[in-house]
Amino acid sequence: MNNKDVIEYVKKAYRELTNNSVYLPQENTDVAVLDEPLIGFAAADDPIYETYKKPEVIGPEWMAPREWMEDAHTVIMLFFPRAEGIRTRLAEDPGPVVEAAELGFAQAGKCAVKITAALIAELESHGIKVCSPGRDPRSDMKTTPFMNGEDQDLHFCPTWSDKHAAYACGLGTFGLHRHIITEKGCCGTLASSITDHEFDPSPRPYTGVCDNCIMCGACVQRCPAGAITMEHSRNLMKCIQYGDELEKLGGGECARCMAGVPCEHRNPAAKEKAPV
Numbered sequence: 001m002n003n004k005d006v007i008e009y010v011k012k013a014y015r016e017l018t019n020n021s022v023y024l025p026q027e028n029t030d031v032a033v034l035d036e037p038l039i040g041f042a043a044a045d046d047p048i049y050e051t052y053k054k055p056e057v058i059g060p061e062w063m064a065p066r067e068w069m070e071d072a073h074t075v076i077m078l079f080f081p082r083a084e085g086i087r088t089r090l091a092e093d094p095g096p097v098v099e100a101a102e103l104g105f106a107q108a109g110k111c112a113v114k115i116t117a118a119l120i121a122e123l124e125s126h127g128i129k130v131c132s133p134g135r136d137p138r139s140d141m142k143t144t145p146f147m148n149g150e151d152q153d154l155h156f157c158p159t160w161s162d163k164h165a166a167y168a169c170g171l172g173t174f175g176l177h178r179h180i181i182t183e184k185g186c187c188g189t190l191a192s193s194i195t196d197h198e199f200d201p202s203p204r205p206y207t208g209v210c211d212n213c214i215m216c217g218a219c220v221q222r223c224p225a226g227a228i229t230m231e232h233s234r235n236l237m238k239c240i241q242y243g244d245e246l247e248k249l250g251g252g253e254c255a256r257c258m259a260g261v262p263c264e265h266r267n268p269a270a271k272e273k274a275p276v
C-alpha cells in the first residue's frame, strides 16, 4: 500500500458510512454528523519527536512511535471534522446543554471509530502491523498542578498525544484554545495509527506551533468557564471543572471554543487562493 491507497480507502470508507447522521428529537430532523476526514503521515523517526519529551512540551512519559512499536516506520493521523449542521447548532445555541452537540458528537465519534477500524483492518489485510496508542494498555496520563499566571492549572503529560501527532503529520497547528487547527478547522476529532510500513511523510506547511491561529480572541469570548485567556491559553483545570458541571446537567462535551469561531471549519491563517 502507498499513501494514495490509504487516502482513497479512507474516502471510500467515509462515502460508505451508513450511520453518518443523527436524529434530533427536539427538532424532529436528521442532520449529518461528519465531513470527509483529512489524512496525514509522519516518519516514525521524525526528529520533531525528540522535542516532545521535554517537560515544557509534553514530558518524559510521552512515548515516541518506536517505543510503542519497535519496528515502527510511519504514523498515520486522521482528522474527522464535524459537519456543519452540528457545528452551527452548537455555535448558535447559548444553552448549557445543546442537543445537537450532545447527540451529534456521540454519533460523529461512532463514525470516526468505524472508519479508523476499517482502515486498520485494511492495513492489516495487507500484512501491515498497526498499533493504536489510544487503545493500547500502555496508554496513560499524568497530570501535574502548576500556577498559570494567577490561576491554578494542570499540565497534562500523556504517554501519547493525538494533537502533537497531528502537528507532526502536517495536519495543522495548535490554537490559543489548544485544539489543532487544520485546513478544515478545529471542530473535530483525531485518531492515530502507528504502522511498521513505510509511507511518504506529509509536508508540514508551517514552522510555528501556533501558525494557524490568528489570535483573534473569539474562543476567549466563547468559553463559558473563562478558561481561555490571551495571555495564558486554555486553563485545563477550569475547562475540566466546567466539563464536570456540564456532565451533571446531562450535557456532552463542551467544545464551545470550537464553534462560532473563525477556526471552526477552516484555517483562518491560510492565504486566500488567487483566482484562477
Ligand code: SF4
Residues within 6 Å of the ligand: 175, 176, 177, 178, 212, 213, 214, 215, 216, 217, 218, 219, 220, 261, 262, 263, 268
Ligand atoms: S478562535 Fe481565534 S484565537 Fe481562538 S484558536 Fe481560533 S483563531 Fe486562535
Ligand code: SF4
Residues within 6 Å of the ligand: 177, 222, 223, 224, 225, 226, 227, 228, 234, 238, 239, 240, 242, 243, 254, 255, 256, 257, 258
Ligand atoms: S471546552 Fe468549554 S470550558 Fe473548555 S475551554 Fe473550551 S469552551 Fe471553555
